[in-house]
Structures are given as C-alpha cells and as structure tokens.
Amino acid sequence: MAHNPPILHTNLTLIETADKTLLDMFFQDASTRPFLVARLSDTVAAVQPDKFEMLLNRLKKLGHTPKVLAE
Amino acid sequence: MDTQHTRNIDSTFLTLLQQAPSDRLKKMVKAWGGGSIIRKEECISYLFTAMRSIERLRQILDACNPFEQAALALIKSERFYDETTTIALCAATLGLPVPKLKEDHLASISPLLESLFDKGLLFIESRGGYSPSIYYAYGRNAALEFIVNPVVVSEIKPLNTRQFQELNVSAAPKPETTYVRRPQTVALGHSAFLHALEAAGDLKVTKSGEQRLTSAVVTKLNKVLEKQGWFNMSATMPGSEYDALPIEFYLDVMPDMGLLEFDHASHTYRLTEPPDTFMQQDFVSQTQQWLVGLARTRTWAEIVVGQHGYFHYTVMLRNALMVALTLLPSHEFIPVDALSDALFERIGERFSLTYRQPRPNPRTYGGPNRTPEQFQAELREWQTKVKHDWQANERAWIRSALSSWAYGLGLVELGLTDNIATSFRLTELGRAALDFTQDEEASGASKGILLGSERRPGVWVVQPNFDVLVYLERTTSQQLGLIERFAERVQVDQHIAHYRLTRRSIYEALERGGTLDTLVTELSAGSTSPLPQNVLRELQGWAAMRDQLTLIPLARVIEYPTAEARDEAIAQGQGGQPVGERFVIVDNKTRLKPQSFSLVDYARPLPACLTMNEEGIVTLDPSTRDLLIDGQLSAWAERVDALHWRLSQASVSGALKRGSTLPQFTESIQSRLKSKMPPLLQLAINNWAGMAKRVEVEPVIAIRCQTADVMRAIAGSVTFKKLLRGTIAENIALVDPAHVDEFNAALRKIGIEPKNFDQA
Numbered sequence: 001m002a003h004n005p006p007i008l009h010t011n012l013t014l015i016e017t018a019d020k021t022l023l024d025m026f027f028q029d030a031s032t033r034p035f036l037v038a039r040l041s042d043t044v045a046a047v048q049p050d051k052f053e054m055l056l057n058r059l060k061k062l063g064h065t066p067k068v069l070a071e
Numbered sequence: 072m073d074t075q076h077t078r079n080i081d082s083t084f085l086t087l088l089q090q091a092p093s094d095r096l097k098k099m100v101k102a103w104g105g106g107s108i109i110r111k112e113e114c115i116s117y118l119f120t121a122m123r124s125i126e127r128l129r130q131i132l133d134a135c136n137p138f139e140q141a142a143l144a145l146i147k148s149e150r151f152y153d154e155t156t157t158i159a160l161c162a163a164t165l166g167l168p169v170p171k172l173k174e175d176h177l178a179s180i181s182p183l184l185e186s187l188f189d190k191g192l193l194f195i196e197s198r199g200g201y202s203p204s205i206y207y208a209y210g211r212n213a214a215l216e217f218i219v220n221p222v223v224v225s226e227i228k229p230l231n232t233r234q235f236q237e238l239n240v241s242a243a244p245k246p247e248t249t250y251v252r253r254p255q256t257v258a259l260g261h262s263a264f265l266h267a268l269e270a271a272g273d274l275k276v277t278k279s280g281e282q283r284l285t286s287a288v289v290t291k292l293n294k295v296l297e298k299q300g301w302f303n304m305s306a307t308m309p310g311s312e313y314d315a316l317p318i319e320f321y322l323d324v325m326p327d328m329g330l331l332e333f334d335h336a337s338h339t340y341r342l343t344e345p346p347d348t349f350m351q352q353d354f355v356s357q358t359q360q361w362l363v364g365l366a367r368t369r370t371w372a373e374i375v376v377g378q379h380g381y382f383h384y385t386v387m388l389r390n391a392l393m394v395a396l397t398l399l400p401s402h403e404f405i406p407v408d409a410l411s412d413a414l415f416e417r418i419g420e421r422f423s424l425t426y427r428q429p430r431p432n433p434r435t436y437g438g439p440n441r442t443p444e445q446f447q448a449e450l451r452e453w454q455t456k457v458k459h460d461w462q463a464n465e466r467a468w469i470r471s472a473l474s475s476w477a478y479g480l481g482l483v484e485l486g487l488t489d490n491i492a493t494s495f496r497l498t499e500l501g502r503a504a505l506d507f508t509q510d511e512e513a514s515g516a517s518k519g520i521l522l523g524s525e526r527r528p529g530v531w532v533v534q535p536n537f538d539v540l541v542y543l544e545r546t547t548s549q550q551l552g553l554i555e556r557f558a559e560r561v562q563v564d565q566h567i568a569h570y571r572l573t574r575r576s577i578y579e580a581l582e583r584g585g586t587l588d589t590l591v592t593e594l595s596a597g598s599t600s601p602l603p604q605n606v607l608r609e610l611q612g613w614a615a616m617r618d619q620l621t622l623i624p625l626a627r628v629i630e631y632p633t634a635e636a637r638d639e640a641i642a643q644g645q646g647g648q649p650v651g652e653r654f655v656i657v658d659n660k661t662r663l664k665p666q667s668f669s670l671v672d673y674a675r676p677l678p679a680c681l682t683m684n685e686e687g688i689v690t691l692d693p694s695t696r697d698l699l700i701d702g703q704l705s706a707w708a709e710r711v712d713a714l715h716w717r718l719s720q721a722s723v724s725g726a727l728k729r730g731s732t733l734p735q736f737t738e739s740i741q742s743r744l745k746s747k748m749p750p751l752l753q754l755a756i757n758n759w760a761g762m763a764k765r766v767e768v769e770p771v772i773a774i775r776c777q778t779a780d781v782m783r784a785i786a787g788s789v790t791f792k793k794l795l796r797g798t799i800a801e802n803i804a805l806v807d808p809a810h811v812d813e814f815n816a817a818l819r820k821i822g823i824e825p826k827n828f829d830q831a
Contacts, residue, residue: 004693005667006640007630011674012698014623014656022619038698040628041651046698049673052624059620065578065613066620 013047014040015055015066031058087194087218088115099191103127118191128226131190138167139187144230146193146219148507150359150393152367155184157387163418164394165235194218230507232397238413242403243494246486249404250308250478254354254500254521255543255551257481259563261357262555263301264321265330265346270295274331274340282333284322284340292318304563306479308487315479323371328364345583350552354521357548358480358504365476366390373471376424376464384424388465391418392472396482396497397505404486404494407473411466419461420454424468427460428453477501533594535603539570546597553593556580572606577613587614629655629668630698640664671697677743685749687718692745703739706731718752723759733760771796772806774814775828790817 017023020042026032027039035055038046047055059066088096096114100106103121108114121127135143141162145151151161163169187193196218268274271292276282284292296302296318306315322340325331330349331340349357372385395414399405420430431449433441441449474492477483482501486494497505503521530545531554539558541551543566557580558570581587587610595602629645631637634652641649645664647657657663671678678695681704689704691714707726708716726736736756741748776782779801785791786798794814796805806814815825 004632005669006632006636007696008663008668008670009628009630009698010625010670010672012626012628013673014626014628016621016623018619037702039651040654040698044650044654044656046628047622048699049677052622056622059622064620065574065617066622067617068582069621069623 009046011049013049013052013055015045015047017043019043029062031062084220085115085119087196088118091194095189098189102131102190122191122220123222125222125226128223131192132223132226132228135187135190135192138162138169139192140228141165141167141230142184142187143192143219143223143227144507147224147227148230150363150366150507151390152386157390158184160387160391160418160422161394163421164391164414165232165398166417167235169421192219192223232394232507235398237400238395238398238410239416240400240405240409240413242401243406243409243486245404246488246494248487249484250487251484251498252306252478252481253543254358254481254548255546255568256304256563257306257479257500258350258354258357258548258551259555259560259568260301260304260306260316261361262346262350262551263299263304263560264296265342265349266555267292267295267299267301268331268342269346270299273337276333276338276340278338282340289318300560300563308474308478308485308490313475315475320371320476320479324361324364324368326364327367328360330360330364347552347556347583347585350555351549354481354500354548355503358482358500361476361480362393362504366393373468373475376468384422385468387422388424388468389472391422392469393505396477396501397507399497402496404484404496406494407470407492408466410495411462411469414469415458415461415465419465420457423457423460424464425460427457480504528597529599530597531594532599533572533602533606535605537572537606537609539572539594541568541570542566543568550593550597553590553597556583556585557590557594572610574613574616577610578617581614581617587611623656627657627659628698629657629663631655640666669694671695673697679743679745681740681743682745683718683748683752685751687752687755689716689718689740690714691716699739700743703743707736707740718756720755720759723756727760733757733762770808772808772811772814773799773828774804774806774825776802778802 015023015026015036017026023039023043023045027036027045032055035048035051035058036045037048040046056066056068091099093111093114096111096118097108099118100108100114100121103118104127105114105117105121108117132140132143142158145158145161151157159169184193188195271288273288274292275285275288277285307313308315322331326333326340330343332343333340349360352360366389367386369386373389376385391414395410395417399410431446431453433443433446470492473483473495474485477495478485478492481498482504483495484498485492486496500521527545529542530550531539531541533539538561539554541554543563546554554568554570557576558572559576561569561571563569577587577590580590591602591607591610628650629637629640629647631640631653637649637653637655641655643664645655645657646661647655649655677697677699680692680695680697680700682690682692687708688711689708691700691704693714704710704716706729707722708718709722710716723736727733733756776785782798782802782804786795786804791814794806794810794817796807798804818825
C-alpha cells in the first residue's frame with residue numbers, strides 16, 4: 001500500500017462535527033448510520049453518494065441545524 | 072408580431088452599416104451632414120466617424136420631431152413593449168401627431184419609424200443581420216430587434232409626460248367605498264409567492280410545448296402557497312370572486328420581468344434570483360419591475376375581449392393605459408368612464424382590441440361617386456359604431472385592468488359602486504412607479520418609505536417570547552425583506568403583521584447567506600426598544616448550533632497511503648485541511664501539488680476493484696479503492712487482512728440478520744467485481760441466504776461398453792431403451808437398479824456376458 005499513489009476522491013459528500021461524540025452518535029443511530037460510509041477522522045465521515053438530500057432531511061428531522069457549505 | 076427588444080450596439084455597428092443598402096446609407100450621410108457621397112465604402116467610413124460626434128448627434132436629436140423624440144425616449148426607457156405599433160399608440164396617447172399611415176389604423180404595421188432609420192438613429196436587426204425594414208423582416212418571418220447606438224441612448228432625453236397635454240377628464244365625487252392596497256401588503260404578497268416558488272422546487276412544464284406547468288406542479292404550488300399564507304393575502308376585493316393578481320398573473324408576467332426563466336434542457340422554470348434579492352429593492356423599483364413584465368406579457372390578459380381575443384392587441388392597449396395613467400390632471404378620483412372616453416379621444420379611431428371595418432375613405436372605399444355629404448354621413452355612422460364598440464369592449468377592458476393589476480400592484484385606489492370599480496385615483500406608489508423621469512419630487516414620491524431612503528426606528532416590537540409585531544405602514548421594503556427572511560410569518564392584518572423568530576427560521580436564513588450580525592443590527596435598528604436579552608442570547612445560541620455540524624457536498628479529499636506520506640505532502644506545500652491520519656480536504660480554490668493521483672469520482676459509477684475465488688476469498692485492488700468499499704465489504708464478509716475478506720455462511724447470514732438484502736449485496740459488492748463471480752460461490756451465497764437449489768441423489772447402475780458403437784447399438788434398441796435412465800458419455804449409460812437383472816438378461820440374449828467394472 002505504501003507504494004500506491006495517493007487517491008483523489010472527488011464529488012464526495014462529507015459530514016463534519018464539532019466534536020467526536022456527535023459523530024459517534026450518528027454512527028450509532030440506526031436512522032443516520034446507513035448514510036455514513038467511512039470515517040476519515042474522529043469528526044469527519046464520508047456520506048453515501050447521492051444521499052446528501054436524504055441525510056440533510058434526516059438530520060433536520062432529528063433537530064439538528066447543519067451548515068451546508070456552498071458547492 | 073414578434074417581440075423586439077432594444078439592445079445596445081457595439082462591434083456589430085460597423086457590420087450593420089456594411090449590410091445597409093446604399094440608398095439608406097446615402098440618407099444617413101445626408102442627415103449627418105455628409106453631402107452627396109456616392110460610393111458605399113465612403114458612406115460607411117464617413118458615418119462611422121461622424122456618428123462619434125456628440126455635438127452632431129445632439130443637433131440631429133434636437134431636430135427630431137416630437138413623435139420621433141417620444142419614440143426614442145420610449146425605446147430608451149425599456150419600460151414598454153418596443154414594437155412600432157405600440158410605440159405609435161403610446162405616442163398617440165401622449166397626444167402627439169402620429170405620422171399619416173396608408174391604412175388609417177395603427178394595427179396595420181407601417182413604417183412609422185422609417186425616419187429614424189434614415190437618420191441612422193435606429194436600426195433593425197433580424198437573424199443577426201441588418202434588416203432594411205420591418206416589412207422585410209416580417210417577410211422572412213424573423214424576429215426583430217431594435218438596435219440603437221449606446222451613445223445615442225445616452226443623449227436621448229427621458230420622457231417627461233408632464234410636458235404633454237393632460238387627458239381631458241373631470242374629477243368624480245369622492246366615492247363612499249374605496250379600496251387600496253398598501254405597498255407593504257403588495258410586497259408581502261410578492262414575497263410569499265416567490266418563497267412558495269422557491270419551496271416548490273423544479274417547476275416542470277407539460278410536454279405539449281406550451282410551457283404550461285404540469286397539474287402536479289400546480290397542485291404542489293397551491294399547497295405551498297397555502298402554507299406560505301399567500302391566499303390569506305390575496306388581492307381579492309370584498310364582493311369579488313376574482314383575485315386581482317391570480318397565480319396565472321404571476322406565472323405569465325414573471326418570465327417577462329426576468330424573475331423566472333425557462334430551462335429548455337430540463338423543461339422547467341426556475342427563479343433567476345432568490346426572493347430576498349427581489350425584496351431588497353424599494354417598493355417603487357419592485358413595482359416598476361412588475362410593470363416592465365406586464366408591458367410585455369402576451370399570455371395573460373385582463374379579460375378576453377371579442378370572439379378571438381387578440382392578446383397582442385391587449386399588450387398594446389395595456390402599454391397605452393400605462394402612459395395614460397401618467398397624464399391624469401390631479402390627485403382627485405377620476406371616473407373610469409371618463410378615462411375611457413379620454414383615451415378614446417386620443418387613440419379610439421385608430422385602434423381596437425377586435426376587428427372592425429376600416430375608416431371610410433373618399434377615394435378607395437365606397438366609390439368616388441358619393442357626394443361629400445354622403446361620405447360625411449358614412450363617416451359619422453362609422454364613428455358612432457366605433458365609439459359604441461369602444462364602450463362595449465375597450466372600456467370594459469380598462470375597468471378590468473384598473474381592477475386587476477393596477478389595484479393589485481397598489482397603483483390605484485378604487486372607488487366602488489355595487490362592487491364595480493367606477494372611479495379611481497393614483498396612489499403615491501402609482502405616481503412614483505409610473506413616472507418616467509425617476510424624479511422623486513416631481514413624481515410626488517417624496518416619501519422615503521416608498522423609495523427605501525428613509526428607515527424609521529420603531530417599526531416593530533420584538534417580544535421576549537420571540538414574537539415580532541411589525542407596524543406595516545412604517546416599514547420599508549428592505550425592512551420587510553429582512554423580517555421575511557429571518558422570521559416565520561404568523562399572520563398579516565391590515566396594520567400589523569405578526570412574525571415569530573424560531574430556531575428553524577434563523578437557520579434557514581443563515582443557510583441562505585444571511586448573517587447574525589445583520590439580523591441583530593437591523594432588528595435593533597427597527598425595534599421600538601432594545602432587543603430582549605433572552606432573545607439575543609437565544610439567537611446567538613441558534614447560530615452557534617449551526618456551527619456544530621457541517622455538510623460538505625462535492626468535496627475533494629486526498630487519501631495518502633500512510634500518515635508519513637500525507638505529512639510529507641503537507642510539508643512540501645500541499646494545501647488543504649488535514650483530516651485524520653491520512654486525509655486532506657482540498658476545496659476548489661486549493662491547488663493540487665503536481666503529483667500522480669488515482670482518481671475516484673463519486674458522481675460516476677464507482678470503479679471495479681474486487682476479485683473473488685470459489686472459496687469466498689475477496690481481494691481488493693488498492694490502486695482503485697474508494698472510501699465506500701471497505702465498509703461495504705465489512706458488512707458482508709470477515710476481514711482477513713488489509714486487502715482480503717472472506718465470505719462465509721456466518722458472515723452472509725449475519726449481514727442478512729442485520730437487515731441487509733441480497734439485492735444490496737449485488738448493488739454494493741457484486742457490481743464492483745473485475746470479473747464474473749464464480750458460479751459455485753454465487754450458488755453458496757444464495758443457499759446461505761435461504762434460496763437453496765434442490766439436488767437429488769439416487770443410486771444407479773452404470774454400464775460401460777468397450778466402444779462407442781456398441782453403446783449406440785444398445786441405446787438405440789427398443790429392447791434396451793426402456794431399461795436405460797440415460798447416457799452420460801458416448802460409451803457409458805445408466806440403468807435403474809430395479810431393472811438390472813432384466814438388462815443383463817437382454818445382454819446375454821445378444822451374446823454379451825456382462826462383467827463388473829473391475830473385471831472389465
């Protein structure tokens with residue numbers, strides 16, 4: 001693996017939380033977990049492609065107010 | 072008639088001159104003081120230079136007759152449907168002498184603007200080239216555009232309708248019942264409609280090509296409008312069953328005012344700007360934007376007059392009415408009938424919404440044998456008929472126009488008798504919006520609220536329970552825009568609008584680009600008293616909550632094979648936000664260091680990166696691995712090492728028990744295989760998933776012949792065929808154990824002594 005070139009992932013949706021606990025909670029919650037496909041760090045995870053809108057709506061229903069960065 | 076837009080000319084100017092016919096060029100040269108230049112090239116060269124002389128241009132413009140000056144001013148204003156008949160009609164409404172026409176009816180298109188073409192002040196472009204006349208372009212069935220040199224535009228004096236003779240109307244007694252819409256109420260209606268359109272999403276149209284919204288979209292739009300409270304703010308007058316500004320009005324006018332645009336690729340309409348942007352304009356500018364759209368809209372009509380409904384004639388009369396409203400003598404109430412009569416005086420014999428007999432002509436109509444008295448009688452009869460028709464058609468249309476958009480947009484206060492508009496007067500907003508000169512004092516729109524130049528404190532009360540009570544009379548459009556943006560509308564009454572600040576409303580506003588600083592500053596500036604401390608604290612808390620969680624769509628992430636490789640890349644200048652041990656998020660502005668990357672694009676089908684063997688071992692190709700595959704594999708298989716997983720009965724059953732399904736396996740795993748899945752593994756996975764294939768086992772006797780020809784003889788025989796279960800090779804067949812003795816007896820009959828396999 002050390003010999004492989006870096007991989008550039010494009011058009012990827014990420015979710016970033018202010019603290020680890022919040023992201024842990026989303027990975028444990030059955031209604032949000034299916035949208036999360038890989039954890040890049042304690043506070044950043046990759047989101048299932050094409051599921052951005054569904055995750056956004058789900059988070060809003062859960063009472064969160066996610067900031068959506070301009071594309 | 073085709074829509075014609077004025078646009079400025081730049082590099083196309085020389086081309087237009089080159090395409091103009093010689094006789095027209097010679098007239099232009101003469102107008103610009105060039106004498107009798109013969110050669111076309113010389114004419115073009117002369118004009119190209121001469122037309123840059125501001126002094127000469129001013130002389131030519133000053134020498135234009137009032138009709139020509141008015142026509143240019145109308146085109147410059149870009150407020151009207153700039154098409155020759157409409158320009159002529161507006162000029163006639165102003166009381167200007169309109170050039171004599173061959174057919175004395177304005178609807179018959181004529182070269183009214185020929186003199187401006189001859190002077191080189193105005194050009195017509197059609198299909199990207201010079202058009203010598205309007206007739207020429209019509210003959211080619213091509214759209215027209217008026218082209219006017221920007222230098223000419225800058226020198227044209229704006230139309231000041233106060234310099235023209237007022238309409239001959241007398242004041243009406245003040246009506247007992249009047250209705251008027253405040254600018255604030257009008258603007259709130261627009262805001263609600265625009266927000267509803269934004270919330271409704273894609274506005275798909277029917278496939279018929281008429282660009283009409285589908286019934287599903289209309290249903291959805293109605294639901295959103297209901298939610299926005301738009302129907303509660305409708306412009307319906309008491310006693311009337313019609314809304315002055317119905318949904319159709321908005322949907323038909325908005326494309327012409329540039330607020331809605333059609334996307335031919337997706338067959339949808341979409342807003343060209345957010346509702347907030349529209350609301351940032353003052354009340355006068357908003358209204359003028361609606362009037363520009365209304366002046367061009369040919370798909371919506373106040374009422375359909377006559378059997379065929381000539382919508383393009385409706386546009387002409389609508390433009391003339393907009394001009395006529397600027398020619399009213401006072402601030403008094405005017406009878407609608409008086410306005411109708413006054414407009415008839417100016418244009419009635421030259422225009423009608425419906426077909427009518429041409430004006431009698433002593434030379435060409437009725438024959439030359441009539442006496443002058445007979446012709447005069449015929450003319451009087453025609454005039455009586457024309458006036459009668461006007462009162463039946465155009466007067467009804469004028470009343471409808473005043474009751475619909477003029478009332479709905481807050482331009483007029485209506486006086487009603489038996490629920491019918493019988494008189495009206497222009498509101499301050501009406502006078503300001505219809506004014507051509509943009510002269511605040513002259514238009515009478517000296518009120519800062521209308522133009523947003525004055526922001527008063529004390530326009531709202533912010534209560535500790537987050538309710539905001541807005542005193543509508545005092546608010547500017549920008550203040551209304553702010554409160555519409557940050558708060559939820561609860562109820563709108565005549566004088567007060569009730570809003571509520573909520574976590575959701577603040578969140579939505581911040582998501583649309585608003586800032587907490589703007590809200591707090593503006594909210595405080597408009598408040599009757601300092602904002603309650605608990606409200607301030609909560610607003611800050613809601614804004615901070617939004618910072619707890621961020622979604623980044625369409626992100627770019629570099630994944631390095633090791634933490635050391637990532638740190639080295641950063642040390643060498645790779646910008647971006649380091650994440651975890653091996654990742655860097657790079658936004659679109661951050662440059663990628665020149666380096667070879669494997670690329671994974673999540674907007675495309677993900678790469679094939681797996682191989683599987685019959686044993687269920689899955690191998691991942693690290694060069695094309697994406698961020699999804701690790702998790703997807705782990706859901707179905709047991710990890711062996713960094714690049715290998717094993718599918719087993721336990722792992723597959725476990726995945727199914729956790730709620731996964733076989734179609735998901737196909738979508739997430741099987742679709743990523745570089746080569747076909749081994750059939751045995753496929754069979755095993757199906758079986759582990761409970762989709763077992765039945766396999767039956769039963770004992771049989773195998774017989775083997777030394778040569779294939781012996782087996783062919785046996786298998787083809789009627790005697791043996793009924794005893795065989797089939798052949799499995801050219802010299803091997805199967806016999807049912809129950810018939811083995813019978814089979815052996817039959818062999819012996821033909822002289823073959825059967826032996827066991829080991830004996831053979």
